[in-house]
Amino acid sequence: MTAPGWRRERFALPDGVVYLDGNSLGALPRAVPARLGEVVEREWGTGLIGSWNRVPGGAPGSGWIDLVGRCAALLAPLLGVDAADVHVGESTSQSLFATTVAGARQRPGRRVLVVDRTTFPTDAYVITSVARLLGLEVRWCAGPGDDGGLTAVAAALDEDVALVSLTHVDFRTGAMFDLPAVTALVHEAGALMQWDLCHSTGAVPVDLADAGADLAVGCTYKYLNAGPGSPAYAWVAPHLQADLDPPVAGWMGHAAPFAMRLDHEPSPGVGRLRVGTPPVLALSALEAALTAFEGVTTAGLRAASLQLTDRFLDRVDALRERFPAEQIEVVTPREQPRRGSQVSFRHRHAYGLVQALIDRGVVGDFRDPDIARFGFAPLYTTLADVDRATEVLAEVLASRAYADPAYAVRNPVT
Ligand SMILES: Cc1ncc(COP(=O)(O)O)c(C=O)c1O
Known part of the structure; x- marks a missing residue:
């Protein structure tokens, strides 16, 4: 124990x-200041632009270009998923926008996005802006209630629903949706299930893959301790990745970013959620912060x-x-x-x-x-x-x- x-x-x-x-x-976390000092002074100050690459025999930890993947590998066990299915680097709100658009596009002909009334306001704003962009409607459902949200979600479902996006733990009350049971219910209606895990990861098991969820996002500055404004993560189930069509195609989401071609060929898998240059200092803090979870x-x-x-x-x-x-x-x-x-x-x-x-x-x-x-x-x-x-x-x-x-x-x- x-x-x-x-x-x-x-x-x-x-x-x-x-x-x-x-x-x-x-x-x-004590590991963060030391690591940030090293990244700033040695990798940036001395290694300069060479620190983007993993320099053989050079500063341990440089290879900034791999930071997103290294952070994903540390996050994956806390989410119950494979690291290959995790992207890290934008804010939660931006990640949610990208995954909601990409999810809705996988259910053409369905016109409704469901979101809980107990959600953090940014989720409501983002889902509403996606609906406006794609010509869809927002349908509100109640919060977790006494039965983990089964009654609330069931009341909002029909064959028009493309995607249900819920905040797993209510930021005000701490009430929690029953993640596996609600995911199964949403799938029975043929819709996709997206979870906001900001108040879960690092304290509450989520086991996304076992639950068969489709999409998830979450921040890293709460129970994951990566510091103010640290980058969020997005998870996409493998079955959605081949056709994943996010709203922004940036150069870092290109299959060959350094070929500098003008046509956009999306990176395979979740790599296409990358947009611009990753925030190296913030990701370095995250990587160091997550070492506190080693063996946990x-x-x-x-x-x-x-x-x-x-x-x-x-x-x-x-x-x-x-x-x-x-x-x-x-x-x-x-x-x-x-x-x-x-x-x-x-x-x-x-x-x-x-x-x-x-x-x-x-x-x-x-x-x-x-x-x-x-x-x-x-x-x-x-x-x-x-x-x-x-x-x-x-x-x-x-x-x-x-x-x-x-x-x-x-x-x-x-
Ligand atoms: C449940 C939830 N979702 C989203 C956010 C906002 O995320 P961000 O500011 O990283 O976009 C928060 C912030 O506290 C939150 O609690």
Whole structure:
């Protein structure tokens, strides 16, 4: 059994801080600054343009042109897929746009894209813009609910649906769709299934290949700890790759980019999702960050994550009994299979409550209008962190520090 936080020494967390916001921005892995220094000073500074190629006997790790594939190889076990089916390098929103267009084009004659109402807003905007571009319609479905989303998705399906795009774990509540069961349901209707795994990968097993999913995207700056704005990944099932027709054909997605021809011959497989020059510094940070997952299984991550969320839920329940007037309403499902790796609750002063916790060294975050949200990154969050966080929460509730007028004006990034 893996104890929560068993890789904590690999992260540079500030002393005295309980960090429960790794579902927004992961903590800094110690391997990253050293690797970035090496890439900047030795590979860029000394190796100059030669570092694009793998220089025999040269700086280990150069060969920047292979970075996308190296990152894909480290990500693949966390997704339950083959590395050859993973592209890394754009933002989540851009990846989602590319995979949604490419997916919809594989179901000609079907006019509807389904998206969940509980999704992160960028998914709604992207799916809507794809619909506008391709002359399709958007159909909304409800979130995961009590049955992992089966009722919600079934109600949205018919023979017009080309693709269903869902966010696996709800960023507000932590409620989780039943990924294999929903994928099977969508396939029964002849549509393609796409998953947004931003709040899953690195904490929750997804096993995309076993589930028979078609497309997936996800970011790397949350539970994968690759830093602010780090590149996202896109996964395409092998059966869709031969005819994959993404919206942007860039030179890096060409079968022979350095032949510099004017006609575009798409790279085989997911390589055609590449657009321009890969972000070498960001990919180098990602490659270094993912070393923290070496030897880690997704089952181990999940077991540790559930210990953390179970303990936090128990402690919050005790506080609800102690402070009934606070009317804390837990919105994260109690059943383990229904929740991701976060716990959220409603409180009428949620913004002030989260700020008061931060001022006392417990970092969670706030989601409009009244949600306090706490993420549990299984590699570096410990049970002692949970205990400390809930002790501080008790102090904030007892003192009503959340009502401090200093918290009346919100930060621009909440
Ligand atoms: C579920 C989900 N999808 C997409 C995004 C946005 O991704 P990006 O800013 O990388 O495009 C986020 C950001 O937090 C998210 O939580």
